[in-house]
Every structure is written in C-alpha cells, then in structure tokens.
Amino acid sequence: MLLRCEYHVDSDLRFLSNLDMMHLMERALRRAHIPYALSEGFNPHLKMSLGTVLPVGLWGQKEYFDLELRIPMDPEIFKNNLNEHLPPTMGLNRVAIIDSHSPALMKVINSAAYCFVIDAPADRLEELSQRLLKASELIVRSRGKKKDQNKDLRAGIFKIEVNQNQEFVIMELWVSTGEPVNVRYDELIELLEHNGIAPGSLKDVYRSGNYIYHDAAFNTPLEKVK
Amino acid sequence: MKDRLFREVLPRVSKPARYTGGEVNMIIKDWDKADVKMVFAFPDVYEIGMSHIGGKILYGLVNERTPHLMERCFAPWPDMEAVMREQAVPLYSLESFRPLTDFDVVGFSMQYELSITNVLNMLDLAGIPLTSRERNAEHPLIVAGGPVAFNPEPFADYFDAFQIGDGEDLLPELLDVISRNRGASRATLLLALSGIAGVYVPMLYEPSYSSDGTIQEIKPRGEGIPARVRKRVVKSLDEAYYPEKPIVPYMTIVHDRAVLEVMRGCQRGCRFCQAGMVYRPLRERSLETLRKQAQAQLYSTGYEEISLASLSTLDYSGVDSLVHELVKEYGSQGIGVSLPSLRVDAFSIDLANEVQKVRKTTLTLAPEAGSQRMRDIINKNVSEEQLLEAAQAAFKSGWLAIKLYFMIGLPYEAEEDLDAILELLKKVKEVGSRFSRRPVEIRASIACFVPKAHTPFQWQPMNSPEELETKRRYMTRYRQKNIKLSFHDNRVSFLEGVIARGDRRLGPVIYKAWQLGCKFDGWSEYFDYGRWQEAFRQCGIDPNFYTTRERSRTEIFPWDIIDTGVGRAYLWRESEKAKDIALTDDCRANSCTGCGICPRFAVGLDLPDAGLVASQRPVFIMDEEQVD
Numbered sequence: 001m002l003l004r005c006e007y008h009v010d011s012d013l014r015f016l017s018n019l020d021m022m023h024l025m026e027r028a029l030r031r032a033h034i035p036y037a038l039s040e041g042f043n044p045h046l047k048m049s050l051g052t053v054l055p056v057g058l059w060g061q062k063e064y065f066d067l068e069l070r071i072p073m074d075p076e077i078f079k080n081n082l083n084e085h086l087p088p089t090m091g092l093n094r095v096a097i098i099d100s101h102s103p104a105l106m107k108v109i110n111s112a113a114y115c116f117v118i119d120a121p122a123d124r125l126e127e128l129s130q131r132l133l134k135a136s137e138l139i140v141r142s143r144g145k146k147k148d149q150n151k152d153l154r155a156g157i158f159k160i161e162v163n164q165n166q167e168f169v170i171m172e173l174w175v176s177t178g179e180p181v182n183v184r185y186d187e188l189i190e191l192l193e194h195n196g197i198a199p200g201s202l203k204d205v206y207r208s209g210n211y212i213y214h215d216a217a218f219n220t221p222l223e224k225v226k
Numbered sequence: 227m228k229d230r231l232f233r234e235v236l237p238r239v240s241k242p243a244r245y246t247g248g249e250v251n252m253i254i255k256d257w258d259k260a261d262v263k264m265v266f267a268f269p270d271v272y273e274i275g276m277s278h279i280g281g282k283i284l285y286g287l288v289n290e291r292t293p294h295l296m297e298r299c300f301a302p303w304p305d306m307e308a309v310m311r312e313q314a315v316p317l318y319s320l321e322s323f324r325p326l327t328d329f330d331v332v333g334f335s336m337q338y339e340l341s342i343t344n345v346l347n348m349l350d351l352a353g354i355p356l357t358s359r360e361r362n363a364e365h366p367l368i369v370a371g372g373p374v375a376f377n378p379e380p381f382a383d384y385f386d387a388f389q390i391g392d393g394e395d396l397l398p399e400l401l402d403v404i405s406r407n408r409g410a411s412r413a414t415l416l417l418a419l420s421g422i423a424g425v426y427v428p429m430l431y432e433p434s435y436s437s438d439g440t441i442q443e444i445k446p447r448g449e450g451i452p453a454r455v456r457k458r459v460v461k462s463l464d465e466a467y468y469p470e471k472p473i474v475p476y477m478t479i480v481h482d483r484a485v486l487e488v489m490r491g492c493q494r495g496c497r498f499c500q501a502g503m504v505y506r507p508l509r510e511r512s513l514e515t516l517r518k519q520a521q522a523q524l525y526s527t528g529y530e531e532i533s534l535a536s537l538s539t540l541d542y543s544g545v546d547s548l549v550h551e552l553v554k555e556y557g558s559q560g561i562g563v564s565l566p567s568l569r570v571d572a573f574s575i576d577l578a579n580e581v582q583k584v585r586k587t588t589l590t591l592a593p594e595a596g597s598q599r600m601r602d603i604i605n606k607n608v609s610e611e612q613l614l615e616a617a618q619a620a621f622k623s624g625w626l627a628i629k630l631y632f633m634i635g636l637p638y639e640a641e642e643d644l645d646a647i648l649e650l651l652k653k654v655k656e657v658g659s660r661f662s663r664r665p666v667e668i669r670a671s672i673a674c675f676v677p678k679a680h681t682p683f684q685w686q687p688m689n690s691p692e693e694l695e696t697k698r699r700y701m702t703r704y705r706q707k708n709i710k711l712s713f714h715d716n717r718v719s720f721l722e723g724v725i726a727r728g729d730r731r732l733g734p735v736i737y738k739a740w741q742l743g744c745k746f747d748g749w750s751e752y753f754d755y756g757r758w759q760e761a762f763r764q765c766g767i768d769p770n771f772y773t774t775r776e777r778s779r780t781e782i783f784p785w786d787i788i789d790t791g792v793g794r795a796y797l798w799r800e801s802e803k804a805k806d807i808a809l810t811d812d813c814r815a816n817s818c819t820g821c822g823i824c825p826r827f828a829v830g831l832d833l834p835d836a837g838l839v840a841s842q843r844p845v846f847i848m849d850e851e852q853v854d
C-alpha cells in the first residue's frame with residue numbers, strides 16, 4: 001500500500017539537510033513500529049521517496065513524501081502513530097492512500113511557493129510585486145547549475161501575493177521548479193535585494209507549499225495524484 | 227538567546243545542526259526544581275562528543291536518577307566561534323540555551339590530551355576565568371573526568387577537581403556534596419570534594435622538584451587530604467546504570483548508531499595500552515541485560531544499527547550468542563549489528579561475516595607490530611599464523627580490503643622490526659592474491675608509539691620526531707603495489723607524549739599555546755607545531771624532558787598521585803619482561819597475573835555469563851611492595 005504524506009517542518013529544524021531529514025523520518029517510522037516495506041536484496045532499505053528537497057536554512061509548511069507499507073494501515077492511524085514519534089517541531093498534516101502506480105512526487109511537483117517575511121511597508125511591496133510581474137526579464141546570478149552565470153527568472157515567476165501579518169509583511173512568490181526555469185529561493189533573495197529589500201529587513205524565509213502547476217492552477221500533490 | 231541564534235548566528239556557519247539541540251530523547255529538566263545544575267562539556271565538535279558512550283551514560287544517569295540536572299555543550303568549530311565572538315554570544319548549553327555561567331558545575335570529558343586547548347577556549351568563550359586560582363564561589367566549579375584524568379597534573383591549573391575512574395557512583399556523590407555546600411566558599415567546597423573517594427583536587431597538593439628536574443614529592447597541603455587518590459570502580463557492570471533512551475542526533479555523527487557496552491576493562495595486558503591498565507578489572511554485562519538494553523535502545527531511538535562496544539568486544543564471553551540473537555531478532559527489520567574492534571583470528575572474521583553479509587569493503591585488524599619479537603615485547607598475543615589465517619578467512623569470504631594498524635617507535639625497536647611490518651603486509655597481500663577473486667588492497671595505518679602513564683612502558687623514552695621521521699622515510703623508501711602506508715603526524719604524537727607524562731610545569735605552556743591561537747590540535751588542519759614550539763620556548767620548558775628522557779626505576783612520577791589499583795611493582799615487572807621478550811598471560815583465560823587491583827580494591831573479574839563471578843575467583847597473587 002502506498003501512502004502520500006504531507007508534513008510540516010518548523011523553524012527549529014530549518015538547519016537539517018535532506019539526508020538528516022531522511023534519517024529522522026526513518027527512525028521515527030521504526031520507533032512508531034510502522035510496517036514499512038523494505039526493498040529486496042541484501043541491503044534492504046525503506047521504500048520512501050521525498051518530494052523536492054527543502055533547502056537547508058528553510059522551514060516548510062507543506063512538504064511531501066510517499067511511503068510504501070508492507071501491511072495496509074488506516075491513514076489516520078498511521079498519521080497519529082507517526083506524529084507521536086516525530087519531534088514536536090515537525091508533523092504530518094494529511095495522509096492519503098494513493099494508487100501504487102502513481103508517478104513519483106519528484107516527477108509531478110513543478111512549482112513551489114516561498115514566503116519572504118519582510119520589515120517594509122505593505123504598499124511598497126505591493127508596488128514591487130507589480131513591477132516584478134511586469135518586467136520583461138529578471139536577471140540574477142545562477143546558484144544552481146551553470147553557477148554564477150546570468151539567469152533570467154522572469155518566466156519562472158507565476159504569481160506574487162502580499163499579506164500583512166502581525167508584525168511584518170509576507171511576500172509570497174509562486175515559482176517554477178522545473179521547466180521553463182528552476183527558480184531557487186536564494187536567487188529570489190538576490191532579486192529582492194536588487195530591488196531595494198535590504199538583507200537586514202528580510203526577517204524569515206520559508207516554503208509554504210509545493211504544487212503541480214497546470215493550466216494556470218496550483219494543485220497540491222494530494223489533490224492531484226496523477 | 228535562541229531566537230537570535232537561529233536568525234542571526236546559525237545561518238552564517240557551517241553545519242548549524244551542531245548548535246541547535248532539540249534532538250529526539252533530549253532531556254530538559256525543570257531548571258527551578260533541579261538541585262545542582264551541571265553542563266557536560268565536550269572539548270571537541272558535536273559529532274565527536276555525541277559519539278562518546280561515557281557522556282550518554284552520565285547524561286541519562288544524572289537526569290533520570292538524581293535530583294540534579296545535566297545539559298550539554300560542545301566546542302564550536304572556528305567559524306562558529308568567530309561569529310559568537312563577533313556577536314558577543316557566550317558559550318551556551320543545547321538544552322536551555324543558557325550561558326555556561328548559569329551552571330553550578332561545568333564537567334569536561336577529557337578523552338584526548340590535546341583537547342586541553344579547546345577546554346581553555348571554551349572557558350574563555352563562556353566568560354569563565356581559565357585557572358582555578360582566579361575562580362571563586364561566584365563561578366561554576368570546573369571539573370574533568372575521562373582517561374586523560376589518570377595523569378591530571380599537566381592540567382592542574384585549569385580544573386578545580388578531577389574525577390578518577392568510573393563515574394556512575396562518583397558523579398552523583400560529587401553533585402550531592404556540591405549541593406550540601408551551597409553558599410560555602412570555594413575553599414570549603416574544594417576541601418569537601420577532596421573527601422570523596424576518586425576525587426582529586428589539585429590545588430590541595432604541592433609538588434616539589436629535585437635539582438635534575440624530576441619530582442621530589444607531591445604533598446597534600448593539609449590534614450585529612452588523601453596522599454593518593456584511588457580511582458573508582460563500578461563492581462558490577464551488570465547492575466550499573468545504562469541509558470535506555472539515548473539522544474538521537476539530527477545530523478550524522480561519527481558513531482551514528484545504538485550502542486551496547488558489553489564489557490568494561492580488558493585483561494589482555496598489552497604493555498603499551500593505558501586503557502587496558504587503568505580500567506581493570508574486566509567486568510561484563512550479562513546476555514540478559516544486554517538483550518533488554520538492545521531492545522530498549524532500538525525502540526526508543528529507531529536506529530538502523532547497533533554496535534557492541536568495549537576495548538576488545540570479541541573477548542566478551544557471550545559475543546557469539548549475542549551477535550546471532552541480535553541478527554535474528556532485528557535483521558528482518560533492516561537493523562544491522564556492528565563490531566567496532568575485531569580480534570586477529572579466524573573466529574573474528576566468521577563473526578564479522580555474520581553481521582556483514584554485504585558491503586564487505588574494508589576489514590580492520592590491529593597486529594600493532596610486524597615481528598613476532600616486537601609483538602612479544604608489547605605482549606600483543608598474536609602470531610603471524612593467526613593473522614594470515616584471519617586474512618585468508620576474510621579474503622575467501624569476499625572482503626576486498628584489509629586495514630592493519632601498527633605502531634613504530636616501540637621500545638627496543640630495530641630496523642628488522644620495521645622491515646617485518648612491510649614483510650607482513652606483503653604476506654597479507656599474497657594471501658589476498660591467492661584467495662580473493664578480485665584484486666585486493668592492503669592499507670596500513672602507522673601510529674607513533676606514545677608511552678603512557680600507568681603502563682609498563684611509563685619508564686620508556688619516546689622517540690624524537692626526528693627519529694620517527696627517519697623511520698618513516700626508511701619504511702617508505704620503495705613502494706609496493708596495492709599496499710598503502712599512512713603515517714600519523716609524528717609532531718602531534720610528540721606533543722601527546724609531552725602531555726601524557728607531563729607535570730604541572732606544563733600549565734603555563736598550555737596557556738601560552740592557547741594564547742598563540744592553538745585549538746583543535748587533534749585536527750590536522752588546525753594543528754600548528756610552530757606555535758607549540760614557541761610556547762615551550764617562551765616558557766623555558768624543554769619538551770624532551772617529558773619524552774626522550776630515560777626514567778629510573780625509582781623516579782617519582784606526577785601521576786603516582788593517582789592509584790589505579792594496578793601496582794607499580796607489577797608495571798615494573800612487566801617492563802622488565804618486555805626487555806626479556808617474555809609474555810604475560812591473559813588473566814581471564816588463565817590465572818591471576820598479579821596486577822594487584824582485585825585484592826587491593828576488593829573487586830574481581832565479573833563475568834556473569836562465563837560461569838565465573840568475583841566471589842568464585844581463585845586466589846589472587848599479591849605483591850608485598852604493593853600493599854600500601
């Protein structure tokens with residue numbers, strides 16, 4: 001049985017690497033006595049696949065993994081059991097049974113939303129987002145492949161929203177994580193800096209979600225499995 | 227503090243997960259309800275400190291079994307240190323993010339001589355005066371324990387008290403005494419501490435020196451202060467506390483697995499080995515206890531691997547059944563068993579095969595010396611035949627690389643002994659070519675022998691860095707295909723040698739070295755011999771006095787103040803036997819060889835599963851000279 005799980009990682013765990021996170025999950029699964037399936041062969045390992053890697057330094061509200069179970073389990077019971085054994089600083093939001101032939105998360109997720117918590121007036125950020133969306137190109141230094149070459153992010157920025165929270169303003173950017181361009185959060189920080197957001201006024205950054213972007217709609221991997 | 231760390235400090239440093247705490251099974255006790263507050267300080271990075279078994283024991287013990295509390299702190303890597311200094315962030319504990327100055331006690335775990343510069347650096351980062359003399363009741367009490375404390379004298383300036391030997395009973399007693407002396411002056415507290423068996427308070431002793439620089443006497447400074455401090459021994463390891471819910475770090479650490487301490491001590495009597503002498507007698511845990519501890523640890527941690535730790539795990543009475551049971555019980559869940567140290571024989575290889583069905587990459591064996599003559603001198607009871615049999619068994623069952631540990635600079639060493647290492651490597655390779663289907667790789671890790679306190683070789687001169695360098699060059703004068711030699715830095719070994727048998731006069735040198743910027747001296751990227759040389763020069767101390775000098779039979783050693791239970795007469799006898807190339811038996815396999823600890827400390831080998839317990843032990847040999 002294949003389960004798709006949506007989880008959150010709080011700010012306290014933002015410095016964990018992807019490998020650390022895998023270990024954390026595996027160990028929690030063992031502590032919770034979850035009947036996970038093991039791969040065949042001499043060196044069996046968990047059949048778990050994570051969605052796109054959460055960058056070190058960021059926390060996340062809606063991250064995903066798929067896990068295969070050896071013995072079927074009620075998703076609610078699974079969620080509650082595992083949550084009891086995860087650190088209080090992370091947990092499963094939702095779990096659903098999915099078709100065991102569903103395409104992998106890595107294949108379907110093509111978009112992410114990043115939130116930048118900024119100490120600046122909301123109207124100024126509102127104006128900035130309009131400007132960014134109207135620009136014909138948005139050049140930054142590439143942090144991914146082709147390191148340090150110029151990279152145009154424009155085609156990869158789908159949507160921007162600006163919301164006031166208690167203290168600061170949250171600027172949320174929906175971006176592409178595959179075609180036409182893979183937009184990284186650190187490249188977005190550079191873009192904001194180019195546009196007058198001083199590093200000191202950037203209070204926090206997190207990933208608010210991962211999506212399947214299709215026909216101008218953002219669906220979570222739980223809403224749209226195939 | 228925490229918020230600032232997470233926002234402003236940690237994003238700027240490498241491996242920030244070292245500094246966040248909050249791991250699974252971390253214990254945060256109520257600060258206001260806890261009695262004595264102690265922080266366990268490890269003078270190296272998190273991933274090394276968290277791998278250390280003694281720390282896990284004490285952390286669980288204090289927090290679960292006593293009214294006191296213990297939190298943790300590790301040495302920040304230099305990048306973190308720089309940001310902390312720049313931002314004026316004091317050294318803090320990982321549980322409650324409190325500065326170290328909030329604690330009553332800071333307890334350093336001293337596993338390695340050269341971590342002392344990190345101790346100084348950590349105290350400085352915490353804003354605590356470095357020397358015992360400068361501290362008073364306003365400051366935390368600074369204590370140390372661990373193997374290095376068996377020669378505490380070089381560090382006498384910096385620690386208020388040392389804990390000698392097993393900490394399971396000692397540490398709670400120490401914390402109780404601190405609690406009872408709350409509000410007392412530092413002098414009163416130190417006096418009270420010196421009354422605890424196993425506690426050495428250096429300030430209460432006064433050394434005097436002869437004209438040749440050797441020690442004349444180390445005298446207690448008053449009535450009622452013990453002339454010698456006896457190490458503490460846990461009589462029954464089986465009944466001793468062991469943590470069932472150890473912390474599971476988020477980041478990968480050096481030993482990232484559940485661990486069972488199957489036994490403590492070693493009775494083989496290798497003459498170079500300090501641990502083998504100071505942790506006597508041998509005590510084992512019963513299979514039943516280990517079974518329970520394995521289950522509890524695996525369930526509470528979710529680890530994918532469990533390791534059987536001790537000085538010589540293959541000597542554990544129940545090793546065969548334990549390994550088979552663990553593999554049977556947990557193998558199907560994808561949980562592996564690991565054996566950190568193998569004995570040089572075919573049985574060990576069989577057992578290694580049992581736990582390592584795949585991924586047979588590198589097997590590690592430690593013959594320590596190349597010639598039979600030298601192995602007899604050091605009392606390493608291994609024959610060439612056994613080693614080649616082990617190699618054959620390993621290659622036959624699919625291992626492709628063997629790593630062998632050797633030492634150079636051993637007592638009475640001649641060129642033939644160095645040749646013998648190379649010949650032995652060649653023979654192992656030949657066995658590999660004959661019995662393995664694929665080309666094999668032989669790696670030798672070659673350490674420099676450092677004579678240690680409380681061992682039969684404590685009288686031996688150490689080779690100078692120049693001599694060691696000549697030996698290295700000699701051994702590398704030609705290359706052999708598929709045999710790789712790697713040598714320890716002989717300057718690091720030399721410095722270890724200075725401190726290992728050093729005395730109080732090294733205190734200022736250590737201070738100077740730290741001032742000159744020495745830290746992380748065990749890390750090759752930070753070790754700076756030039757700075758140490760400068761420190762010796764400025765303090766007018768000749769390091770060779772502690773290393774290359776011959777010592778006479780009757781010389782009083784700085785570490786004589788510590789009574790490990792193993793008598794000096796026995797050590798001397800062993801030293802003479804080394805000269806005569808004579809072996810001494812294993813006191814478990816055969817009869818007591820008279821090291822003295824069992825009769826003197828009223829303890830015994832404790833082997834619950836070998837049908838042999840302390841009370842049934844036959845008569846012990848006792849030396850007249852050893853009775854004090």
Ligand code: SF4
Nearest residue numbers: 813818819821822824
């Ligand atoms: S006193 Fe005898 S039996 Fe006890 S540890 Fe020493 S040699 Fe072994």
